[in-house]
Amino acid sequence: YIIFNKSVIYAIESAVIRWSHQVQGVLKRESSQPLLQGENPTPKVELEFWKSRSEDLEYIYNQLRTIKVRGMAGLLDKFQSSYLPAFKAMFRDVRAALTEAQDIHTHLLPLHHHLEALESVEFPKVKPRLRPLLHVVCLIWATCKGYRSPGRLTVLLQEICNLLIQQASTYLSPEDLLRSEVEESQRKLQVVSDTLTFFKQVFQDRRENLHTYFKENQEVKEWDFQSSLVFVRLDSFLGRLHVVTDLLKTALDFHKLEKLEFSGIRGNALSQQVQQMYEEFQEMYRVFSESSYDFLDPQSMEFETDVSEFNQRVEDLDRRLGTIFIQAFDDSPGLEHAFKLLDIAGNLLERPLVAQDTSEKYLVLIRMFSKDLDAVRTIYSQHTQEEAELGFSTVHKNMPAVAGGLRWAQELRQRIQGPFGNFDRILHPLGKAVFLGSCFLNDLISLKAHSFW
Incomplete structure (x- = not known):
């Protein structure tokens, strides 16, 4: 009998050891495991984890409460x-974990509706749904003690970021983004960038107002974790979007080379050089338009390598383009042709390396315009001096004094407004300064015109 009892007790103790290992395996499971394994789960994985955990622990708890197991205890x-103490501790741990899992599962359920709504709309319509989503997250933090843990909340927020990245990638369609019209692709990128940035702003706003979710007699627990823990992948994705945006801007700039033609002595030769550069750029850009990798994936190092090589070659094109513009400017016979060249070049002159190489030509423009400005100023001074000395001024033949004076002022002002108005379109600081100077003289002439009344 004693031997029998010892064998039974030994069997029970062996079962307790085996159960303890199995139960501990269940208790140690965390929803963060997919993230730690390098996966990119969405919030639905979080909801499913706590639902499954609640069901698994309830099953274990019910088993531990059966007549057979209680008899063994x-x-x-x-x-x-x-x-026996190990068995009791296991039972207490399971009961506590079950209570926590059921509470968390109940509090997470309202998220399901918001996530469904978020996934059911096109990405441009996602922005209005972000604030209500984070509002529910804040309520969960304030009302669910088991989920009021930085480790668990950051997992949920990272999963929300993953969902937004997933939807943004679907909307952008990486396989078509660099093959579509550049302007349309730029518009889509701007929509995504604005939406994701807005999400970060709403997060910060809710973080600063977290105290409003707690009751008056309840201790407020702030989000004392770093935002970078939440947005590590989202920020990488935004960084990749900026790289693609710069790539598209470069493509848009260099597509203008296709129709760029020059006049003057070397116009034909310069135009041929530009066409050759355009063909070179098309070949360079084809690396991306024909690529098979997902360039929106921040982990894609192949894209980083291609972009680095591409930018180096673009720098060479910018230098060559700057040299061509300098030669074309030097060939311009006058102011009208010089400004026409600026209009033709357009945004290409705003590219940093091109602007750096061509900036000194704005000084040449200023000197050319300065002569015309001095001439107008001299005419104006002579006219006012003549009027002061003689009491009248020369006007157009066969015209009354008032009408003739107005006509004179209008012609002089038109002489300024025509050429000098071009400076208003020049982004260079010197161009703005000259434009302001011409406006000042234009105002003086306007005042002079009013004096004829």
């Missing part, structure tokens, strides 16, 4: 087994 107690 009674035998351990009767024979004062050293494994």
